[in-house]
Amino acid sequence: MTIDSRSAALTNTSLAMRAWNIRRKALMMGEVQGQGYIGQALGVADVLATAYFHALDYRSDDPEWEGRDRFLLSIGHYAIALYSVLMEAGILPDEELETYGMDDSRMPMSGMASYTPGMEITGGSLGHGLGIAVGMALGLKRKNNPAFVYNLMSDGELGEGSTWEAAMSGAHHKLDNLICLVDFNDQQADGKSTEMLCSEPLTEKWEAFGWFAQRVDGNDLAAVVDAFDRARSCSDARPRVIIFDTTMCKGVPFLERREITHFVRVEADEWAKALAVLDEGKPA
Amino acid sequence: MTLASMARKYEPRKVTPASERVATSAMIASLAAEGYETVSAPFGHALVDAARKNDKIVGLTADLGKYTDLHIFGQEMPDRYYQMGMAEQLLMSAAAGMAREGFIPFATTYAVFAARRAYDFIAMAIAEENLPVKIVCALPGLTTGYGPSHQATEDLAIFRGLPNMVLIDPCDADDITGMVPQMIAYEGPVYARLLRGKVPSVLRRHKPDYKFQLGMAQMIREGNDVLVISTGIMTMRALDAAEVLAADGVEVAVLHCPTIKPLDLDTIAAEAAKGGRLVVTAENHTVIGGLGEAVATGLMMRGIHPAFRMIGLPDAFLEAGALPTLHDMYGLSVDKVTEQIRSWL
Incomplete structure (x- = not known):
């Protein structure tokens, strides 16, 4: 599948602008609820922009189109980030942004498949996504469907044994249609993931498990694009993983400098300030 | 404080004369037929019959194909048989993934491993999503002498609390042969206990027109x-x-x-x-x-x-x-x- 064959309705909007829009929408949702996993959303925005506006094949008006590349959000609490990109991609309407986390919303705080168009699985119980992705990749091969399965997971999920069961299985079954994306922001609920259950050396670990592994700066769009291209075009009969080192709260310097925690505390009056700061950095 | 089990551990045992010995039932042993006719591997054969009519059916196991009679299906339909290795969390997740792609996966292991080790994956990847994964598990309750590691004495209690799950505890070969097509016809997740190997045919001897009805x-x-x-x-x-x-x-x-x-x-x-x-x-x-x-x-x-x-x-x-x-x-x-x-x- 080439980029040219993608059916997604693309415009000339640059990836930088897409990422900026994703960050902006995430901040607006955070403002609606007065809370949210905004640190993760700002950090992973460049990866999501590249996924949805460079790599994935999908149809905005038909999120269940059989030919689509599957995008699994294993980290349910990153839903705020995925809703932002689903809106940016035209799969969710912008108008629903203000329902985020409210009763009867299609956008609950933790992502669930049965609530949201474009949400492939119910994540949140961590370490589930990659195993489901293995099953979907096997299923696609049975159907001779050339689509890719992407699984976005966090560094924290590297601590779950089920992740490594799935990693072994992906290589065992030579799943060259499986691409795992690891958002490595080195932050978990109780602190730094490398200080609690260290998964390093991570690239070598995935390689030892039989994967084509890359590690790049997840906030460098050119590097992210290049990594996606290499993962998709690799001709090896093995699954692919990209580890993205990302910065929590990227794009809003006063939040980046804050003592970062898993759940970034943002005061009521800071949402507008964060949006204003983001606006100052709007791409040309 | 000495635990009772520890005290028992160090008590010497009497040696039973050879003529009086009763061997521990190996986990591969069939349930004693107890005077009833038996049917060989009713689950495996019923699944093969069903799969011939329905190409969506696939079989997955976690290193227990032979011990859940799924190997019969694997021998007949090798390209539809997935050996997932000794990884029950993966087994259930991958079955969920295949169901998402339109297949009807039969996932087999022992009841203890499904109910205890893989529970979160069954709950969230399968039951919460109401996917048509059919979980079929050998060694239900007290059907092995291997002790608590293999005796699934609380599997039904665990799964009864799980929304969307249908639970089946078959009595015999007639139930097992009958339940397979009905598990497939039912569109949601099912957990079935399994008797494997030579399984007695009991119900039809007592009631000749008996048919399992879900x-x-x-x-x-x-x-x-x-x-x-x-x-x-x-x-x-x-x-x-x-x-x-x-x-x-x-x-x-x-x-x-x-x-x-x-x-x-x-x-x-x-x-x-x-x-x-x-x-x-x-x-x-x-x-x-x-x-x-x-x-x-x-x-x-x-x-x-x-x-x-x-x-x-x-x-x-x-x-x-x-x-x-x-x-x-x-x-x-x-x-x-x-x-x-x-x-x-």
């Missing part, structure tokens, strides 16, 4: 003194006990409830309301959270209050040993079922 309890034997409401292999034990008691002039009815959830409370309540009979539940499962408590709750909610007793496993980790010894020890053998019912009359 969600339905069926009277296998009528009787005016006692109503046994049973599931799984305990229906076989209840039927055999009923014959013994009949010789003493005690008439025992046996209502077989192979579907534990949803439980056929209409039939159960109608039978229990027929006055004067002692009601006894019988299950190859801890008395906590299984058939007995489900029946008791259902009857109370409907205002039906018969004399009520439960036959089942105790709230304990069970001993290792030979299965006939253990079934006697824990009250599941025909002799013990007979004895218990007699004591309650």
Whole structure:
């Protein structure tokens, strides 16, 4: 599948602008609820922009189109980030942004498949996504469907044994249609993931498990694009993983400098300030 | 403080003369046929029959294909058979993924490993999503002498609390052959206990026109003194006990409830309301959270209050040993079922 064959309705909007829009929408949702996993959303925005506006094949008006590349959000609490990109991609309407986390919303705080168009699985119980992705990749091969399965997971999920069961299985079954994306922001609920259950050396670990592994700066769009291209075009009969080192709260310097925690505390009056700061950095 | 089990560990044992030895039932051993005709690998053959008609069916196992009779399917349809290795969390997740892609996966392992190790994956990837994954598990309840690591004494209690799951505890080969196509026809997730190897054919000997029907309890034997409401292999034990008691002039009815959830409370309540009979539940499962408590709750909610007793496993980790010894020890053998019912009359 080439980029040219993608059916997604693309415009000339640059990836930088897409990422900026994703960050902006995430901040607006955070403002609606007065809370949210905004640190993760700002950090992973460049990866999501590249996924949805460079790599994935999908149809905005038909999120269940059989030919689509599957995008699994294993980290349910990153839903705020995925809703932002689903809106940016035209799969969710912008108008629903203000329902985020409210009763009867299609956008609950933790992502669930049965609530949201474009949400492939119910994540949140961590370490589930990659195993489901293995099953979907096997299923696609049975159907001779050339689509890719992407699984976005966090560094924290590297601590779950089920992740490594799935990693072994992906290589065992030579799943060259499986691409795992690891958002490595080195932050978990109780602190730094490398200080609690260290998964390093991570690239070598995935390689030892039989994967084509890359590690790049997840906030460098050119590097992210290049990594996606290499993962998709690799001709090896093995699954692919990209580890993205990302910065929590990227794009809003006063939040980046804050003592970062898993759940970034943002005061009521800071949402507008964060949006204003983001606006100052709007791409040309 | 010395734990009781530790004290027992260091007590020397008597050596039984060779002529009196009863071997520990290996986990590969079939359930003792106990005078009934047997059918070989009914699950494997039923699945092959179903899969010939439905190309969406695939089979997955976690290093227990041979021990769940799924190898029969694997031999017949090797390209539809997925060996996932000794990784039960992966087994259930991957089955969910295949179901998402439109397949009907049968995932097999032992009941302990599904219920204990893979529970979160069954709950979130399969049940919460209401996907048509069919989980089929050998060694239900006390059907192995290997001890608590292999004895799934609480699997039904665990899965009864899980929304969307249908639960089946088959009695025999007739139930197993009958349940497979109905598991497929039902569009959601199912957990079925499995008897494997040479499986006795019990129900049709007692009721020649018996057919498994998902969600339905069926009277296998009528009787005016006692109503046994049973599931799984305990229906076989209840039927055999009923014959013994009949010789003493005690008439025992046996209502077989192979579907534990949803439980056929209409039939159960109608039978229990027929006055004067002692009601006894019988299950190859801890008395906590299984058939007995489900029946008791259902009857109370409907205002039906018969004399009520439960036959089942105790709230304990069970001993290792030979299965006939253990079934006697824990009250599941025909002799013990007979004895218990007699004591309650």
